[in-house]
Amino acid sequence: MTAQGRAHPATLLRDDRAESNDLWSTLPRLSTYQRATEVKAGATALLSAQTPMSRQPLVALAHHRIGRGRAIAFTPHDSWHWQMSADIPLEDQTHERLWRQMLRWLVSYVPDQVEVETDRDRFEPGSTVTLRAKRAGRGLPGGEPGAGHGHDRAAVRR
Numbered sequence: 523m524t525a526q527g528r529a530h531p532a533t534l535l536r537d538d539r540a541e542s543n544d545l546w547s548t549l550p551r552l553s554t555y556q557r558a559t560e561v562k563a564g565a566t567a568l569l570s571a572q573t574p575m576s577r578q579p580l581v582a583l584a585h586h587r588i589g590r591g592r593a594i595a596f597t598p599h600d601s602w603h604w605q606m607s608a609d610i611p612l613e614d615q616t617h618e619r620l621w622r623q624m625l626r627w628l629v630s631y632v633p634d635q636v637e638v639e640t641d642r643d644r645f646e647p648g649s650t651v652t653l654r655a656k657r658a659g660r661g662l663p664g665g666e667p668g669a670g671h672g673h674d675r676a677a678v679r680r
Contacts, residue, residue, distance in 0.1 A: 527568035527583065532594065532627040535616050545616065550607045555580045556597040562586070571598070585627075592628050629655075 605617035
């Protein structure tokens with residue numbers, strides 16, 4: 523975890539910040555990441571990961587402000603291990619909380635309620651997930667009226 527990651531709201535997995543920061547080191551190791559070794563100018567790395575296949579640390583979580591919006595790049599492909607590992611109790615909510623924290627941070631500046639939906643209810647491993655967001659009957663700031671949508675791969679360089 524980077525210094526910025528230790529203080530960022532998106533990485534808060536427990537109510538107590540120190541307990542949350544300690545928890546990160548106890549999570550099962552992940553093995554498959556999108557290859558991102560550096561963040562672009564203006565982006566901030568929050569988590570990094572070392573894998574046997576890479577000579578340098580990979581960016582695991584980064585954020586970037588783009589215009590009036592925000593973007594997050596979460597590069598692990600197998601974070602589901604944090605929910606499905608035999609070492610983690612079934613009732614543990616760490617994986618769910620991570621996704622809630624990232625989404626809350628992404629929309630925390632939006633004054634209206636935001637709805638996020640996917641194009642399907644179930645996904646196969648490796649399939650593309652499309653997210654659509656809308657707020658109070660309008661697009662997100664700077665977007666077209668109606669359902670706003672978008673994604674940004676610019677937070678990291680591959």
